[in-house]
Amino acid sequence: MFTSLSDPDFQRLFEDFRYTAYRLETFQVYGVPYEMEEFARFQAGEARGEFPGIARWADRVSRGVKAGKQFHRVHVVTEPLSDYVRFECAWAYRHTVAAGEDVRITAVPEGQWPDGLPRLDYWLFDSSVLVRMDYADDGTFVSAELVDDPEQVVQANLWRDQAVHLSVPFAEYAAGFDDLMKPVAHS
Template sequence: MGLTFTSLEENKFQHLFEEFSYTAYRLETLQTYGVPYELEEFRRFRSGQSRGAFPGISRWIDRVRKGGGQGKVFHRVHVVSEPLSDYVRFECAWSYRHTVRAGEDVRILPVDATGWPDGLPRSDYWLFDSSVLVWMDYAADGAFRSAELVDDPAAVVQANLWRDRAIHLSIPFTQYEQGFDPMFLPR
């Protein structure tokens, strides 16, 4: 294994999002994430308040727009258990709706609470340009623990196969959201 990151804010980790040439792909598998930059907005969402400035997502939207202007593509597939957790509802309503408008290709792979798609891991990762793999490690409560740059070629090939499978099984977020109201409750 390679370099380990203990913070999502580390310069070397953030630099990965600037230095890739073509594609940045993310597989998300958790039903809740406990990242600090979302805590206040998640609290607002759960209490029925309106969306605030949301600086963490605003920075991501800027990154997606800038990358898109350079010909870079951001892809994401989130495997979501239905019924949706409060966090996934929040992410869909207050994040994905905005990042998709900025140019991110967000896809959803819905499963029931007891199922999981065949051939996909229950772990998160980033894959840059189909060749740079970063394995993400989260605690059971969704708190980020670490990320590791993986230098094993077989693992990189496997991550590409998982990406292709996840994209094949998923649907575009814009299609998925048609079944929900503005607070991402089923219609």
């Protein structure tokens, strides 16, 4: 059990995997401490700053990709987008995609959910190491649990495949929005 995202053993998972790191995200807001200042700036309409937390992640992705590793993520988002998801797309995903992360989006109308996908977050490393992420209702991180039950690992792989099947690449999704992820009106 990890109670901090900065726990060295949790962080080591992102260095030690050999081939793939996959993330399913299902929340519409995350209360991540290293994003709070930038999120407030985004909400205030200010310009994007240095954003050290995302810069560190983009650097990790870039190093991993250069070493032959793959980083994948599918975020199930409800529309209209929450301010946090707009922020994540505009100020984070655009940069992590440029670093080599395969970010994909599964969009659904508010009140609906994609068939076959859970409402839970997890990381899956090399299709065999499952870490279930637990968040409070407000998106605050609670804990992460290393799951070694083979049936749950297989289920996470099936959910990954379904999520990827239902998703579109981030760039394709973002094409329908402006730079701040507000829908672009079509004439």
